[in-house]
Amino acid sequence: MDIQTEIKEELKKILTDLKCAVTDQDIILTASNNRDHGDYASNIALRKAKMLGLKPIELANKMAGMFKLDGVDKVEPAMPGFLNFFVKQDELGSIIKVIVDKNEHYGDLDLGKGKKVDIEYVSANPTGVLHLGHARGAALGDCIARLYKKAGYEVTREYYINDAGNQITNLGNSLICRYLELFNVKRDLPEDGYHGEEIIELAKKLKNEVGDKYVSDPDSHLDFFKKYGSNFLMDNIKKDLHEFRVDQDVYSSEKAIRDRGEVEKVLTLLKPNCYEKDGALFLNTTKDGDDKDRVLVKSDGAYTYLLPDIAYHNDKFNRGFDLLIDLFGADHHGYVTRLKSAEKDLGHDPEKLTVSLVQMVRLFKDGEEFKMSKRTGNAISMKELIDEVGVDAARYFFVSRSSNSHLDFDINLAKTLGSENPVYYAQYTHARLCGIIKNGAAFYPINYKADLLVSESEKNLLISLKDFSNVIKVACQENEPYKITNYVHSLAQSINEFYTKCRVLDDANVELSKERLGLVEACRTVLANALDLIAVSAPDHMVSLDKEEASKEA
């Protein structure tokens, strides 16, 4: 049990002795941001004073007097009723050995205890290339998957392919047009056709493979064009995602779900909650708080988008996950209520389904928003962005804000090689630590103790290192990877402050150097582990500025 938990347990025991009802959630222990306030602080006396008919400070005094714990030096009550805990040095320092021993497994939790979670993200239709919104969803989804894995869950990363609806028909028809174009047969693109240049490229590829085989009668081969197009574009999407360090485990095809008859099965099960109106079949979703009831089967007999999606989620529930997480674009938010309502009708627990809405991304360059790519004239694609700023910067920036707030992506900042760019700041810090470890060989063996690491910046570091598990826990519970980037940045700051104030390798003070090397190694490990959670690389050296500039001039 770590020291924070021990303190909480002791507080709980004291309150119980005072006959005050208390739950684990009541007791909040935070790392102090001010050394005068000790290492950790709790507001529990403020929260419980009224219940016991005492003034907060009176309760704090009383609790401080009763508090007894080996790892804690002293407890100070403070106005208006806080309790400040000063942890013993060896207790604080013990984290170094723990980190070094666990290495890349430091931070692993058992929150999941083998529970299964399914995370569905990106799920873009295979009708074109991925854009910025998809890229953000991809980065967020992948990070959430990494977080859950770190927290001890069994994680499935899933992509839902809408390969059966109108959009694919549209794709097929668009491809036919582009294909015919290559044989000088004129035909207008369908009204909602796809204008992307990737379709033109695709048509050329098709021509190379089959020649003029379909020119005389393309329309009776529509299915071929649909399949050819969507397969190719899907492969392309996977390729781009892979480059972005995003690889998913399961690709669920809407078409396959339809072909297996899942849709009809679900429809039968939902029938009791359905009614017919104007020739269409409606599902009663207003009973679960929806604005209006939703159509499942249109009056022309075709299914709406919703119905196969219900079948798909039904399938996911039936696969036995303890938790389902969907990342949707923010424009789908109205959709959540009806989907949950339907799953509830099917006998599933809607609480198990969490939907994270991913807000829009705006790109800024040279202080101005820019939407269109000069090269293609279309919206900027994920691939173009990666080529421009690199995978590390893109991954970091996309997850650095809460998913439900809009993201302004500053391309200039992402490309800056300097401390104002948080990505380089973190990577530089890591490289710096690696440099020290390398240069410190003369001081080996390292001493993984912290008896001499008593300065303010060293203590701050120890507390930050200890806090890592807690950050993972919170980030995981809230599905918010930005907590990790915040942590990375503040840890890097603490490290650099320590570096400036505390000389690590010092011939005049060998014992201190040996301990500081241990701290450096622990810091490096935690920083690397945190960066790994957002799939940003942790280099052991940086390409020097001079080289960079030289190569630019060349």
Added chain:
RNA sequence: GCCCUCGUAGCUCAGCUGGAUAGAGCAUCUGACUUCGAAUCAGGGGGUCAAGAGUUCGAAUCUCUUCGAGGGCACCA
């Protein structure tokens, strides 16, 4: 009109199960390089937490009202 998300420093955002002086980054200004990587560090300035009311020992945080921004309100996907 109804529903979501949101309104915090010049800009982009944290903080929101009520708690110590409202925090970061960018931008701006001032200092610090014969020493482990100055791609760094230290320090300034900058806020009526959109406005108003309520709840109480205490509100950026909870409730209500108003104003403003973006998105959604299909027998589209």
